[in-house]
Amino acid sequence: xxxxxxxxxxxxxxxxxxxxxxxxxxxxxxxxxxxxxxxxxxxxxxxxxxxxxxxxxxxxxxxxxxxxxxxxxxxxxxxxxxxxxxxxxxxxxxxxxxxxxxxxxxxxxxxxxxxxxxxxxxxxxxxxxxxxxxxxxxxxxxxxxxxxxxxxxxxxxxxxxxxxxxxxxxxxxxxxxxxxxxxxxxxxxxxxxxxxxxxxxxxxxxxxxxxxxxxxxxxxxxxxxxxxxxxxxxxxxxxxxxxxxxxxxxxxxxxxxxxxxxxxxxxxxxxxxxxxxxxxxxxxxxxxxxxxxxxxxxxxxxxxxxxxxxxxxxxxxxxxxxxxxxxxxxxxxxxxxxxxxxxxxxxxxxxxxxxxxxxxxxxxxxxxxxxxxxxxxxxxxxxxxxxxxxxxxxxxxxxxxxxxxxxxxxxxxxxxxxxx
Amino acid sequence: xxxxxxxxxxxxxxxxxxxxxxxxxxxxxxxxxxxxxxxxxxxxxxxxxxxxxxxxxxxxxxxxxxxxxxxxxxxxxxxxxxxxxxxxxxxxxxxxxxxxxxxxxxxxxxxxxxxxxxxxxxxxxxxxxxxxxxxxxxxxxxxxxxxxxxxxxxxxxxxxxxxxxxxxxxxxxxxxxxxxxxxxxxxxxxxxxxxxxxxxxxxxxxxxxxxxxxxxxxxxxxxxxxxxxxxxxxxxxxxxxxxxxxxxxxxxxxxxxxxxxxxxxxxxxxxxxxxxxxxxxxxxxxxxxxxxxxxxxxxxxxxxxxxxxxxxxxxxxxxxxxxxxxxxxxxxxxxxxxxxxxxxxxxxxxxxxxxxxxxxxxxxxxxxxxxxxxxxxxxxxxxxxxxxxxxxxxxxxxxxxxxxxxxxxxxxxxxxxxxx
Numbered sequence: 001x002x003x004x005x006x007x008x009x010x011x012x013x014x015x016x017x018x019x020x021x022x023x024x025x026x027x028x029x030x031x032x033x034x035x036x037x038x039x040x041x042x043x044x045x046x047x048x049x050x051x052x053x054x055x056x057x058x059x060x061x062x063x064x065x066x067x068x069x070x071x072x073x074x075x076x077x078x079x080x081x082x083x084x085x086x087x088x089x090x091x092x093x094x095x096x097x098x099x100x101x102x103x104x105x106x107x108x109x110x111x112x113x114x115x116x117x118x119x120x121x122x123x124x125x126x127x128x129x130x131x132x133x134x135x136x137x138x139x140x141x142x143x144x145x146x147x148x149x150x151x152x153x154x155x156x157x158x159x160x161x162x163x164x165x166x167x168x169x170x171x172x173x174x175x176x177x178x179x180x181x182x183x184x185x186x187x188x189x190x191x192x193x194x195x196x197x198x199x200x201x202x203x204x205x206x207x208x209x210x211x212x213x214x215x216x217x218x219x220x221x222x223x224x225x226x227x228x229x230x231x232x233x234x235x236x237x238x239x240x241x242x243x244x245x246x247x248x249x250x251x252x253x254x255x256x257x258x259x260x261x262x263x264x265x266x267x268x269x270x271x272x273x274x275x276x277x278x279x280x281x282x283x284x285x286x287x288x289x290x291x292x293x294x295x296x297x298x299x300x301x302x303x304x305x306x307x308x309x310x311x312x313x314x315x316x317x318x319x320x321x322x323x324x325x326x327x328x329x330x331x332x333x334x335x336x337x338x339x340x341x342x343x344x345x346x347x348x349x350x351x352x353x354x355x356x357x358x359x360x361x362x363x364x365x366x367x368x369x370x371x372x373x374x375x376x377x378x379x380x381x382x383x384x385x386x387x388x389x390x391x392x393x394x395x396x397x398x399x400x401x402x403x404x405x406x407x408x409x410x411x412x413x414x415x416x417x418x419x420x
Numbered sequence: 421x422x423x424x425x426x427x428x429x430x431x432x433x434x435x436x437x438x439x440x441x442x443x444x445x446x447x448x449x450x451x452x453x454x455x456x457x458x459x460x461x462x463x464x465x466x467x468x469x470x471x472x473x474x475x476x477x478x479x480x481x482x483x484x485x486x487x488x489x490x491x492x493x494x495x496x497x498x499x500x501x502x503x504x505x506x507x508x509x510x511x512x513x514x515x516x517x518x519x520x521x522x523x524x525x526x527x528x529x530x531x532x533x534x535x536x537x538x539x540x541x542x543x544x545x546x547x548x549x550x551x552x553x554x555x556x557x558x559x560x561x562x563x564x565x566x567x568x569x570x571x572x573x574x575x576x577x578x579x580x581x582x583x584x585x586x587x588x589x590x591x592x593x594x595x596x597x598x599x600x601x602x603x604x605x606x607x608x609x610x611x612x613x614x615x616x617x618x619x620x621x622x623x624x625x626x627x628x629x630x631x632x633x634x635x636x637x638x639x640x641x642x643x644x645x646x647x648x649x650x651x652x653x654x655x656x657x658x659x660x661x662x663x664x665x666x667x668x669x670x671x672x673x674x675x676x677x678x679x680x681x682x683x684x685x686x687x688x689x690x691x692x693x694x695x696x697x698x699x700x701x702x703x704x705x706x707x708x709x710x711x712x713x714x715x716x717x718x719x720x721x722x723x724x725x726x727x728x729x730x731x732x733x734x735x736x737x738x739x740x741x742x743x744x745x746x747x748x749x750x751x752x753x754x755x756x757x758x759x760x761x762x763x764x765x766x767x768x769x770x771x772x773x774x775x776x777x778x779x780x781x782x783x784x785x786x787x788x789x790x791x792x793x794x795x796x797x798x799x800x801x802x803x804x805x806x807x808x809x810x811x812x813x814x815x816x817x818x819x820x821x822x823x824x825x826x827x828x829x830x831x832x833x834x835x836x837x838x839x840x
Contacts, residue, residue, distance in 0.1 A: 371834025
């Protein structure tokens with residue numbers, strides 16, 4: 001599967017060279033560069049805004065929808081926010097070189113398991129210029145080189161941001177190819193990029209479920225799947241119903257467009273008649289549409305939409321909540337394991353043994369008892385900024401912070417040992 | 421990318437159901453079952469040998485080469501060996517449920533990072549019936565369900581082995597679908613199996629470089645790449661040359677067919693004239709063919725084959741050693757990073773700072789100073805049996821024992837927390 005695009009090959013070769021340079025950088029220099037990058041983005045605000053204005057103009061002319069245009073737009077405040085994000089990464093610990101484990105074998109071999117960068121990280125994302133700086137700060141701090149392929153609609157903005165980052169690296173005597181941007185807008189080039197296994201160690205798609213699906217299906221590079229979250233809250237028969245109401249209100253409505261928002265309520269049949277009308281009243285404050293199965297529809301006195309099978313598999317990212325009635329925690333677990341995306345799931349119960357059954361039985365990165373699913377987030381977990389929420393089993397699960405952007409190697413110290 | 425083969429779908433659905441059962445099994449029951457499996461394989465030795473005899477007969481008729489037939493063959497001793505391997509896995513620790521980390525956040529949320537199985541593991545391997553039992557014991561002990569696709573030439577042997585394992589599970593009230601064998605011999609079915617992302621969490625190919633390459637190129641399921649090892653030993657100008665001779669002799673000749681055998685020698689120009697003739701004398705004991713670059717060819721007084729560029733990228737798995745001369749440790753590192761497969765690399769030197777430069781600069785799972793590359797092995801590292809040596813950056817690197825066949829989940833305990 002040879003790569004034919006010469007520009008991609010050049011980028012790949014540059015990245016491989018830069019990854020060795022990046023891996024060897026000391027913490028102080030990395031932090032200095034990150035802080036200067038933050039300063040540089042603010043200092044060249046004018047250029048970034050001009051570049052962004054061209055992107056916005058083109059997008060408006062092409063009839064892009066206002067929500068997407070909003071994500072594409074930079075402003076002085078947003079640039080300050082991006083810079084602040086980079087400074088926060090500078091303040092986080094540097095995990096590279098950490099001795100994770102050490103053992104000395106009976107034959108005298110001393111084996112150290114040492115944290116190292118992943119190498120070259122590829123990031124494919126949509127037209128959100130803030131991701132460009134985010135992705136750089138996290139991959140750079142964790143000693144990796146990064147190749148960015150952002151949405152074509154943000155190309156000029158991304159070129160301006162990456163240009164600023166590279167100039168700071170260069171001024172500090174660091175190979176600027178620690179961050180490279182693929183400037184092609186041709187889909188065929190993106191497809192070829194995903195096959196650059198020889199140069200890229202891991203590919204992280206950031207964005208819609210559709211983007212992620214296409215990357216996992218087409219990439220030859222190992223992919224970390226992030227993002228899509230069909231998250232459930234299960235209200236057990238032993239639940240504190242006031243707590244349940246507060247948590248569901250929070251998980252559903254605090255921010256509807258995020259992957260850790262609650263999309264589906266599972267309710268125990270023993271409390272549905274008491275609970276659902278109260279919950280509905282609370283959710284009415286935000287005009288949440290309820291899509292209820294037969295039994296919860298009745299409990300709501302018919303004040304709901306009837307749910308179809310499809311509802312239970314849908315990540316709405318909207319003011320909509322599906323409702324499923326069950327007769328036991330086991331049934332709740334089975335329903336979740338059938339429909340969830342491995343992201344975040346919660347149970348509300350006062351019964352510890354039921355809680356433990358749920359925590360063990362539900363297959364997801366993060367499983368909560370008596371708390372909102374909205375906490376699945378790098379900052380909330382104490383990791384700081386993250387590159388995404390992994391929903392796969394391999395490598396890392398849940399919030400992917402700096403530590404999850406690393407691998408390890410074994411350093412083995414001998415004094416002449418040979419194998420018998 | 422819908423799966424169409426009904427038999428595969430049935431196997432996939434069975435495996436998903438079995439993975440929840442497997443994840444919940446206690447350590448004692450798992451160990452009891454493993455020991456009974458070992459006993460059962462020995463007890464039904466006769467049946468296994470008959471089944472195997474049919475495979476061997478067919479293979480001989482088809483003109484299979486003697487080396488491959490040897491790998492396919494079972495004998496009473498080999499069955500004893502397989503059983504002993506299973507018992508050893510029973511004796512290893514059970515990592516499932518281990519709390520890897522725990523933290524309590526300022527808002528009172530208690531977050532536990534807990535070790536869990538990967539889920540459904542798919543293993544694609546060649547016609548080696550011992551791998552069948554190996555793969556089962558490791559995946560079962562680590563709480564996973566496994567789907568095996570072995571080489572077609574071993575089908576009857578594999579069916580007999582898997583039948584015995586399943587019967588022991590069943591007798592113990594455990595879902596026998598914790599181990600399933602794909603009995604199709606059709607390549608198209610294998611290709612479809614590799615796309616069963618909906619059912620299988622991770623795919624581990626075991627076997628030749630060709631097999632692994634085809635799996636990484638065709639699979640949609642996340643793959644762990646194992647195996648191929650183009651391993652180097654670098655003899656520095658500050659090396660103890662006697663030690664270097666012993667280590668290279670061991671790494672090259674102790675077992676030529678394995679992935680951690682040395683395939684290439686890198687020698688510092690300052691010591692080549694003294695060292696190479698002595699080394700050649702030692703390697704002559706095993707008739708090792710030397711393929712030397714220009715300068716080492718001279719140092720050997722022409723008693724070698726001239727190396728081509730291709731030699732440096734070749735994993736010989738034979739009594740052949742390529743030789744490259746360099747003028748510095750930096751040049752050695754660069755050469756290794758260009759040609760190696762990320763497996764095992766060694767430096768022989770008395771200079772600690774040179775050693776550290778090498779350990780840090782060489783990109784491989786296991787990097788040795790003053791020891792043979794042959795130690796890259798689960799038992800030698802103290803992990804016990806392993807499913808293979810990972811040569812990729814994601815998830816696990818180096819020997820993949822029981823712990824590397826796990827993932828983790830976050831269990832989060834709250835008392836009503838909602839996100840602000």
